Amino acid sequence: MGKILCFIYEEMVDFEMTLACHLLNREIVCIAYEKKVIKSKSGIRYYPMATVKDALDFTDVEALIIPGGFNDEQRQELTDLIQNLNNKGKLLAAICAGTQYLARAGVLQGKMYTTVLTQEKLREFFPLTLEDPFPRETYVNKHVVKDQNIITALGNAFIDCRNT
Template identity: 50%
Template structure:
């Protein structure tokens, strides 16, 4: 059984990935592993504490990663180990899924240069923050979710759609079509 790694850092948007992680683990029967730059606990946007299972450096040594999920959070600097992991997984054609501001890490790693993607982070927001834009705007698409090969990106408000795109990619509901349909109907009928 391969691992799905979730990158967590201070102020990450935990709500954007909880549905995906829950169903990947409990329906898809895959191991979900939290990863941070170090093993110190972080506090999410919701105020909950999370403790990484592995560091990014340790994840670089894992052989059984099926994919990486990156939630949104603040625009911030990126450590070289994360860039190395993203490039490694991209070369191996492993799933790279990022939502809201999370695609910033894929952008800095050069993964989005030749792929269509979306993000919640506008050019205006980057100007307000006075930071270098991590996104190659030529390949940006104004959609809720964009899947280009093994790379999945989404706007923050589309966290349910993002989850379902991940489920489809990983085959989480491959043998459980009726459960998938019912879950989607339940969410849409709220």
């Protein structure tokens, strides 16, 4: 069985990834732009096992998980990794604002998806961002959306909302 990559970054919302990683019960490899301590929104510190550039050379990857968070730095190596995995039909899962990385990589084009980043929220959280990376015509207002190899979810999608 292949690796599950989890992209970690400063101020990520780590609770969004922990349940998913726990339920997978597989080898999870945390990756980041640099091998240095990453502080999450909760204050917990993580240390990546590899860089995103390292992950480009991995041959046994099954999926990439991207938790939410309001850090919009996207380097070319992450875009390359997302596009490479998408071209191979590997699972791409993004939670809450983590969907921005898939959108910037262009893999949401023609795919249904969900995100917390409405156009209004995008302007609120990322006022310096010049353009909306999301293909709004395929946005779906649901907790979880799966379209082929891409799963997107809101940050609270693990909560059963039927009785609220």
